[in-house]
Amino acid sequence: xxxxxxxxxxxxxxxxxxxxxxxxxxxxxxxxxxxxxxxxxxxxxxxxxxxxxxxxxxxxxxxxxxxxxxxxxxxxxxxxxxxxxxxxxxxxxxxxxxxxxxxxxxxxxxxxxxxxxxxxxxxxxxxxxxxxxxxxxxxxxxxxxxxxxxxxxxxxxxxxxxxxxxxxxxxxxxxxxxxxxxxxxxxxxxxxxxxxxxxxxxxxxxxxxxxxxx
Numbered sequence: 001x002x003x004x005x006x007x008x009x010x011x012x013x014x015x016x017x018x019x020x021x022x023x024x025x026x027x028x029x030x031x032x033x034x035x036x037x038x039x040x041x042x043x044x045x046x047x048x049x050x051x052x053x054x055x056x057x058x059x060x061x062x063x064x065x066x067x068x069x070x071x072x073x074x075x076x077x078x079x080x081x082x083x084x085x086x087x088x089x090x091x092x093x094x095x096x097x098x099x100x101x102x103x104x105x106x107x108x109x110x111x112x113x114x115x116x117x118x119x120x121x122x123x124x125x126x127x128x129x130x131x132x133x134x135x136x137x138x139x140x141x142x143x144x145x146x147x148x149x150x151x152x153x154x155x156x157x158x159x160x161x162x163x164x165x166x167x168x169x170x171x172x173x174x175x176x177x178x179x180x181x182x183x184x185x186x187x188x189x190x191x192x193x194x195x196x197x198x199x200x201x202x203x204x205x206x207x208x209x210x211x212x213x214x
Contacts, residue, residue, distance in 0.1 A: 106165060113163050114175055120156035121181030123149060123189065131201060139205035146198035153194055156186040 126149045134141055141147075159182040162168070168176065206213060 109165055110170075113158065113166060114178070116155040116158065117175065117178040117182045119152050120159060120185055121178040123153070123156075123185050123194070124181070126152075127197065127201075130198065134201055134205050135208070139202055139209060139211060141198075141202070146201075150191060150194045150198065153185075153189070153191045156182055156189075159183045159186040 126145070130141070130145050130149065133143070133145060159179065161183070162179060166179070171179070203213065205211075
């Protein structure tokens with residue numbers, strides 16, 4: 001009777017030992033699995049969908065485009081002699097377009113200056129016109145001529161001397177006179193002096209006709 005309990009006790013201890021070993025082994029496996037470093041995916045699998053030849057071709061095209069953009073586009077002068085057998089027609093055509101554009105800009109600048117000279121040089125005539133208009137309209141400048149004349153003085157700004165882009169040989173006598181008058185007005189007048197002239201003209205007109213001051 002005593003052998004059966006002893007054998008049963010031995011069996012229980014063996015089962016417990018096996019269970020403990022199983023837990024230790026399983027725990028070690030789990031810890032190792034949890035702490036292992038993830039392996040990067042294989043390169044041949046991730047790039048399998050992109051042919052190597054296509055990648056190289058696109059990369060080469062991109063590099064050529066970048067080099068082309070980095071190089072400045074030089075425009076050879078129209079008078080430059082091309083190397084024998086290598087006439088650069090495109091470069092000469094581009095240079096001719098640039099030269100024509102520069103000439104057009106200069107002509108536009110000359111026309112603008114002559115228009116300014118016409119306005120600035122005529123300030124004295126505009127004052128006389130304003131005098132007649134004011135005295136014939138009961139001392140009222142209904143058209144705002146005085147204000148326009150004062151604001152037009154800004155056209156005199158470039159006439160401290162004859163503008164360098166003008167050639168007297170290309171000017172008519174009328175244009176030369178306008179420039180002369182513009183230089184004179186620029187020297188002897190200011191915007192504030194024109195304002196005072198307009199105000200004084202109205203004051204004298206109202207006094208002449210016995211009208212009260214404004």
